[in-house]
Amino acid sequence: MNGDNPPATAKPDLQGRAEIEQLVNAFYGKVRKDEMLGFIFDDVAKVDWESHLPKMYSFWETVIFGAGTFRGNPMAAHAKLVPQTEMGLPQFQRWLTLFRETVDTLFEGERAAHIKNCAEDMANVIYSRINGVPDPRFDPANLTPEQRERYSRYREQAAEAAQPSA
């Protein structure tokens, strides 16, 4: 007898700061216990969690809800770690796996999907910039045949558009 209630398995979507806090707390709980990533936060960077967590609430609240409350420099924060520890593809992939898992455990919906996409985009940008390597999303080796074909069409169109018309 469920009446009009959603099925017991339905998860909420992100609604605002409260859900962002829940997500960030759960995510860093996992990260700190993770063999590949935990020590980077607690031993290498010696993160002050009392200030890092509220900063991350503001970061994600700004990304998803346009709150404008984040002040920081993510690129510099991560670049600083490169000479101190491994900040390669395996670390970023692990970070993303934990992030996606946390979102999927707690939330479902458009914003939940969007925050995972944002995280993926930013992970690729941060990873490639701090290591001075191409963004893996655009490495021709990682493109599907369909993407390769589509992108080459874009390039042709862009080249045509750049021609002065006769």
Ligand code: HEM
């Ligand atoms: C290998 C993956 C990653 C590791 C090991 C890592 C680690 C760290 C560490 C140690 C800090 C500094 C905390 C402090 O000193 O207070 C930090 C800051 C931060 N991280 Fe990450 N991070 C990773 C990936 C990401 C990704 C993919 C994002 C975005 C989607 C992200 C967003 C941020 C932001 C917004 C800050 C705050 C920057 C600031 O203080 O201005 N991180 N991260």
